[in-house]
Amino acid sequence: MSSESFLASARYGKDLVRVLRVVREGSWHHVVEYNVKVLLEGDIETSYTEADNAVVVTTDAMKNITYYLAKTSPHILSPERFALHLGTHMVSKYAHIHKSFVTIEKLRWSRIPVGADGQEAPHPHAFIRDGADKRVVDVEIDASAGKDKIIAKVTSGIADLLVLKSTGSAFSGYIRDEYTTLVEVDDRILSTSVDLTYTFAPFNIAAPTDAKKLEFSVPGQISPGSVWDGEEVAERARKATLDIFALDESASVQATLYNMAQRVIAENAGVQTVTYKLPNKHYIPVDMKYIGVDNTTPSQAEVFVPVSAPSGLISATISRK
Numbered sequence: 001m002s003s004e005s006f007l008a009s010a011r012y013g014k015d016l017v018r019v020l021r022v023v024r025e026g027s028w029h030h031v032v033e034y035n036v037k038v039l040l041e042g043d044i045e046t047s048y049t050e051a052d053n054a055v056v057v058t059t060d061a062m063k064n065i066t067y068y069l070a071k072t073s074p075h076i077l078s079p080e081r082f083a084l085h086l087g088t089h090m091v092s093k094y095a096h097i098h099k100s101f102v103t104i105e106k107l108r109w110s111r112i113p114v115g116a117d118g119q120e121a122p123h124p125h126a127f128i129r130d131g132a133d134k135r136v137v138d139v140e141i142d143a144s145a146g147k148d149k150i151i152a153k154v155t156s157g158i159a160d161l162l163v164l165k166s167t168g169s170a171f172s173g174y175i176r177d178e179y180t181t182l183v184e185v186d187d188r189i190l191s192t193s194v195d196l197t198y199t200f201a202p203f204n205i206a207a208p209t210d211a212k213k214l215e216f217s218v219p220g221q222i223s224p225g226s227v228w229d230g231e232e233v234a235e236r237a238r239k240a241t242l243d244i245f246a247l248d249e250s251a252s253v254q255a256t257l258y259n260m261a262q263r264v265i266a267e268n269a270g271v272q273t274v275t276y277k278l279p280n281k282h283y284i285p286v287d288m289k290y291i292g293v294d295n296t297t298p299s300q301a302e303v304f305v306p307v308s309a310p311s312g313l314i315s316a317t318i319s320r321k
């Protein structure tokens with residue numbers, strides 16, 4: 001064996017645990033569909049360096065725990081609180097596990113509006129996938145200072161929110177040099193697939209007091225109705241993103257991104273930082289000059305080629321002062 005190398009870090013677990021949970025309130029049902037990832041860190045080095053499986057909580061068990069808590073946790077309908085429950089359960093159940101990392105993607109299932117036009121009401125148990133965007137929650141549970149001194153970090157956000165506007169976007173005034181071929185425009189198509197994450201301040205959290213009873217105290221910061229309420233923050237952040245995208249007279253993706261992030265910070269007291277990653281998905285007007293047709297003057301551009309690659313990629317993190 002080489003003495004030139006050492007195990008610098010190790011983390012393992014289960015990815016893509018897919019689960020749909022139904023919660024019945026009489027005939028009024030709630031459904032959530034999650035893709036769950038659970039990763040663990042702790043005194044697990046020897047499983048790598050000495051082939052010692054005695055320290056290994058199987059990834060199969062992690063999957064089973066995910067399903068068990070999906071059945072028993074009172075927090076299942078909130079991805080933030082369910083991730084906190086799962087993560088704290090892992091570090092309190094296993095003495096040698098000091099950190100857990102839970103990522104949950106929540107897929108959209110909205111109630112189908114039924115009834116006569118203008119008098120639709122949400123159906124009690126029929127749902128529609130009304131968007132490909134996902135709510136994404138990342139929870140980091142750190143019990144390395146002790147099982148009674150657990151610190152939680154929560155990051156939430158949105159992925160794959162695809163939007164396009166056919167005007168209200170310009171791009172000019174940029175560096176012009178020997179490499180610049182881009183033509184300045186006062187009107188263009190703007191399209192992006194929004195990747196948004198926002199962080200909450202770290203907080204202390206109590207582990208489930210008895211793993212069998214699955215008791216778990218929801219910290220005030222993320223409980224329903226508080227300024228930290230994950231569901232409400234997510235809805236406001238999605239609305240702010242869509243509003244600003246539609247309404248902003250965009251001077252660039254950078255400037256529009258900044259406007260979006262400022263609004264998310266302003267509307268959500270619990271949010272500390274906001275990060276957007278915005279691909280600039282290009283649509284190029286087809287040049288029809290060869291046949292005597294103007295399709296390239298911005299006001300005349302009507303036929304565009306969607307360009308799948310390359311795209312721009314504009315990102316930034318905006319922090320609360």
Ligand SMILES: O=c1[nH]c(=O)c2[nH]c(=O)[nH]c2[nH]1
Binds near residue numbers: 251252254280312314
């Ligand atoms: O909004 C934009 N920002 C850029 O940095 C950029 N660069 C580019 O070629 N087009 C655009 N558009």
